[in-house]
Amino acid sequence: MxxxxxxxxNKKRTFARLTILLVLALAFIGLAVGGVLLFKSCSLAASxxxxxxxxxxxxxxxxxxxxxxxxxxxxxxSLKDESKNYSISxxxxxxxxxxxxxxxxxxxxxxxxxxxxxxxxxxxxxIVKLCCGSGYAAVYRHGDDGSxxxxxxxxxxxxxxxxxxxxxxxxxxxxxxxTSPILWTSELITTGxxxxxxxxxxxxxxxxxxxxISVQGQLVKDIYITNNSIxxxxxxxxxxxxxxSNIEAYRLLTYGYDCTSCSFSGGRALFVLKSEENxxxxxxxxxxxxxxxxxxxSSLLMLPEDIVNSFAMNGRFVVVSTEVLLIYNVNGELAKxxxxxxxxxxxxxxxxxxxLIGRGEEALLYTIN
Numbered sequence: 001m002x003x004x005x006x007x008x009x010n011k012k013r014t015f016a017r018l019t020i021l022l023v024l025a026l027a028f029i030g031l032a033v034g035g036v037l038l039f040k041s042c043s044l045a046a047s048x049x050x051x052x053x054x055x056x057x058x059x060x061x062x063x064x065x066x067x068x069x070x071x072x073x074x075x076x077x078s079l080k081d082e083s084k085n086y087s088i089s090x091x092x093x094x095x096x097x098x099x100x101x102x103x104x105x106x107x108x109x110x111x112x113x114x115x116x117x118x119x120x121x122x123x124x125x126x127i128v129k130l131c132c133g134s135g136y137a138a139v140y141r142h143g144d145d146g147s148x149x150x151x152x153x154x155x156x157x158x159x160x161x162x163x164x165x166x167x168x169x170x171x172x173x174x175x176x177x178x179t180s181p182i183l184w185t186s187e188l189i190t191t192g193x194x195x196x197x198x199x200x201x202x203x204x205x206x207x208x209x210x211x212x213i214s215v216q217g218q219l220v221k222d223i224y225i226t227n228n229s230i231x232x233x234x235x236x237x238x239x240x241x242x243x244x245s246n247i248e249a250y251r252l253l254t255y256g257y258d259c260t261s262c263s264f265s266g267g268r269a270l271f272v273l274k275s276e277e278n279x280x281x282x283x284x285x286x287x288x289x290x291x292x293x294x295x296x297x298s299s300l301l302m303l304p305e306d307i308v309n310s311f312a313m314n315g316r317f318v319v320v321s322t323e324v325l326l327i328y329n330v331n332g333e334l335a336k337x338x339x340x341x342x343x344x345x346x347x348x349x350x351x352x353x354x355x356l357i358g359r360g361e362e363a364l365l366y367t368i369n
Contacts, residue, residue: 045336046325048357049365052077055358060097060104061350063178067097067104074106074115079365088115100178102135103155112139117157125149133175136160136204138183140170152183152204161204171197176225178351181205186220199223199232201246211246215239224262224269229290231269233259238271240288250294257284263352265315267291270330272312281305285317287330299332309347313355313368320347320355327368 051066053059053075059068065078072091078084090106092113098105104115109127113120114137125143132138135155142148150170152161161183163170168187176182181204189196197220201211215232224231229249230241238259239251257273264270273284281303289295303310306322316335319326322343327336346358350365357364 045327045338046355046366046368049367051356051363051365053363054361055346055356055363056361057363058095058097059363060099061354061356062099062101062104063351064101067099069095069097076104098130098132098137100132100134102179103132103137105130105132105137112137114153114155114157116155119157121153121157123151129173131174132178133183133204134177134179134181136175136181136183138173138175140173150185154204160207161202168198171219172222174223180225182210182225184223184225186223188219195219197234199230201225201230211243213241213246222259222262224264226264226269226290228267229269231262233262233271238286238288240269240290240294242292249292252286252288252294252296254286261311261349263312263315264290265352268315268330270312270315270317272310272317281307283310283317285328285330285332297330299330301328301332308344309349311349313349314352316368318349318355318368320344320357325366 053068053070057068059066064080065076067074067076072089073087074090075087076085092106092108094108095106096108106113106115107127107130111120111122123141125141127139127141129140130137136152138150138152140150148165148170150163150173151159154160168189171186171188173183173185183202183204185200187198189198195217197215199213199220200209203210213230213232215234218235220232220234222233228243230243232239236253236255237251238254240249241247242249254273256276258276259271260274261272262269267290269288269290271286273286283301283303285299285301287297303319304321308320308322310317310319315330317328323340325338325340326334329335342359344357344359348356350356353368355366357366
């Protein structure tokens, strides 16, 4: 009987040991799988690429690569085809850069040169703003005689469009996108106590005006254009116009807020709004439809204290802090995150997927997945 009792007791001990070992094995597997999933979540949030220029160097993102200055040499780095990289000598003091895949500009306060052309374009005045679209560069300058004018040049250096401002004031201008020939201008007209802002849409490829919008009683701060919409961000409202008819579809009250960023995805627009008066970490995410009814969704989000920058990208809200990159959905819910190896010092949105990150003097390209 004693022998039988001994065998039974050992069986119980063996079973207990096996159970403990099984639990430990499952725990180890769980930790391993969790670690892999955590790594994947970080790696899926964004991918990074080191860039060959310092974060403080004069540079410009062109959509397909980077222009940057190295001493008196202009260099171009293609992100798609290394055979398209080049270096050219530039004799331009305090040279600045701007460009797209269709046109690349070297300029200073009084002149510009289109890369690939022979001569500089001298301007009788000071360049206030320059921006580029698909194969076109628009330049706004204040003349030495006090005049103001907007001049547009094509990739050959030929002037193809001009506006002289005498009775109106140009408040802003820009292109639909870096891959579009559609130029917009915003002009302020004052008659007595009435303030009117006129937005004109001009297709440079067809040399024709495709739309004129008049906004009464408030200033237009910015214009965003898509295939279906023209959004006017004004002092009191965000107004959506139908792209084809130029007729107002709806307007939403945003008085007291500044729009700091905008993004489009899936037929909706996402606006990032911050209070004009209070320096606060609170932001309002406003998502609206590109249809006739706004169907708006709004959420409030508190930003981290060590924030470097934040912006709307591809229908999501991206926050860059010194330690981590955070990606939120339109409801203000954290969707993805990625930890930085070292403290980040600067962040700039380049387009809907790419961010230029500065880590001291190191420049990095982060692509959001």
